[in-house]
Amino acid sequence: MKNNNIYIDQNAVTILTEVEEGSKDDLCNLLTKMGSDEKGGGIVDFEKISTLHFLRWFLIGNEDVPNTKEGDFENDKLPVTLAFTSNYDGDLDAHLKEILEVAREGIIKVYKNCKGFPKPAAPSDSEIITYLKANTKKNQLFWPAIRGGTVEQLKGESLLRSAIQGFLDSLVQEEKIECKSPKEIKELIVEFVGKDDSLSWALTPRAKPxxxxxxxxxxxxxxxxxxxxxxxxxxxxxxxxxxxxxxxxxNKNRKDxxxxxxxxxxxxxxxxxxxxxxxxxxxxxxxxxxxxxxxxxxxxxxxxxxxxxxxxxxxxxxxxxxxxxxxxxxxxxxxxxxxxxxxxxxxxxxxxxxxxxxxxxx
Known part of the structure; x- marks a missing residue:
């Protein structure tokens, strides 16, 4: 595993872009199709983005967020807005660049419905990244559960667990485990992992900061x-x-x-x-x-x-x-x-x- 010896931070990006007038329905239909399966409806193959933990798009409209008619910002309504958020490994520029490498056409399909998106039929990657970063909002709080746990590491650990479970099941079936102590069983597991090139990375502790x-x-x-x-x-x-x-x-009179x-x-x-x-x-x-x-x-x-x-x-x-x-x-x-x-x-x-x-x- 290439990044098991490198400590990589987990980060989050929140991007809000105003939707072009009259484009909300088309954009909503596109996002619904993208959310129909893990392959992004054939538009964005999320599994190919190696730095991506979780990603979502959602629409915020005037009817979704209460306005402020009674307050300091009277008649100042929130326009229909597309929100993009992701939890990712490492650097933001590298993350956005990888998204474009995997799903450039899909990103253009989404953001051509938003105001300010570069108008050329084929905007450059740098133009798209500049646009997205210009609409990035600060996260007042971001909390990752597993510090330093990259996508590659977490997937590798899942495969490791399945492999060890299969190995132990085979020992039980062959009646080779009944009289062994926990220490002896651990030694068998370590030996099994060490002999498998695809699993031997697990014998090296995860990198520290x-x-x-x-x-x-x-x-x-x-x-x-x-x-x-x-x-x-x-x-x-x-x-x-x-x-x-x-x-x-x-006001204690809350609407039902x-x-x-x-x-x-x-x-x-x-x-x-x-x-x-x-x-x-x-x-x-x-x-x-x-x-x-x-x-x-x-x-x-x-x-x-x-x-x-x-x-x-x-x-x-x-x-x-x-x-x-x-x-x-x-x-x-x-x-x-x-x-x-x-x-x-x-x-x-x-x-x-x-x-x-x-x-x-x-």
């Missing part, structure tokens, strides 16, 4: 604690007080949420495999200046928790999450939460509410 990576990682923690800890405690106290005041004034046909259609695309994805977005409550500040502060704290505490495959005790992110968009008036997780979404949502209700109430 370099000294420079650790210096930046822990240096950032020390800087945050030394410089921001005291002001943060004061700011938190003010935020809690203001939050209490504004929550008292908040009905189960729409669109929601039922989404459920039909779930549970194809053991993993699913969750996409949630909405508008901030008023007063917007305070809600933005509160949310930014909360996400910054949660980001520190995810980076320095919840960094062993569990996010606040939840083991089912592969990747999660929060991102502000539309001039920081709206927020989205994206997650890739194991199992059915009802169970995942229940677990999220049970373990992170306080965070969700931000």
């Amino acid at each position: 370099s000294f420079s990576w650790k210096f930046k990682y822990y240096g950032a923690l020390v800087l945050n604690l030394v410089v921001f800890l005291f002001p943060l405690l004061i700011l938190l106290g003010i935020c809690f007080l203001l939050s209490y005041i504004f929550n008292k004034k908040d 949420i009905s189960r729409s046909q669109d929601f039922d259609a989404l459920l039909k695309n779930e549970d194809r495999i053991f993993m699913n994805q969750l996409t949630v977005y909405g508008a901030l409550k008023k007063p917007y200046w305070f809600r933005r500040t509160q949310l930014r502060l909360g996400l910054w704290l949660f980001s520190l928790n995810g980076k320095y505490r919840s960094n062993k495959g569990k996010l606040s005790g939840m083991e089912t999450i592969h990747f999660a992110r929060w991102a502000l968009f539309n001039k920081n008036r709206n927020v989205m939460f994206l997650s890739n997780y194991d199992g059915a979404w009802e169970i995942y949502l229940s677990e999220f509410i049970d373990r992170s209700a306080a965070a969700m109430n931000l």
Whole structure:
């Protein structure tokens, strides 16, 4: 395995592009076709993108995100927007370049429906990458479950497990394992793995971060604690007080949420495999200046928790999450939460509410 000896970070990109007027239906039909199977409906073969963990496109329209008629941004509506997000290994430029190498024509088919996309019939790769990066939004929080676990490594470990399971099954059938101790069984497994050239990489420990990576990682923690800890405690106290005041004034008459046909259609695309994805977005409550500040502060704290505490495959005790992110968009008036997780979404949502209700109430 070529990158087993190299530590590679996992990253996330969020790209939002405004859809051309009158192109929403065509784009929606195209994305529906692409989402029909793992081969991208013959438009984008996702499996060929070696740096890609998870990818999604989705449309956000005026009818999807509450506008702000009652607030500071009256009559300022969110245009129909195409969101592209991916979780990937390594460098963003290299990731986008690989996507174009695998599915250039598919990317052009998608983004020719968006405003500002290079107009030539055959735009260059550099023009497309420049366009995509110009529409990239900052992720206020990004959390990967397995730090340094590349796509190649995770696929290799899955094959390794299957091979070891098959080897042990053969030992059981041949009655060669019954009287052996756990240590002896481990030695047999190590011998089996070492003799197979396609598996022997597993005998080498996964690469650890370099000294420079650790210096930046822990240096950032020390800087945050030394410089921001005291002001943060004061700011938190003010935020809690203001939050209490504004929550008292908040409108408690919530609209009933009905189960729409669109929601039922989404459920039909779930549970194809053991993993699913969750996409949630909405508008901030008023007063917007305070809600933005509160949310930014909360996400910054949660980001520190995810980076320095919840960094062993569990996010606040939840083991089912592969990747999660929060991102502000539309001039920081709206927020989205994206997650890739194991199992059915009802169970995942229940677990999220049970373990992170306080965070969700931000």
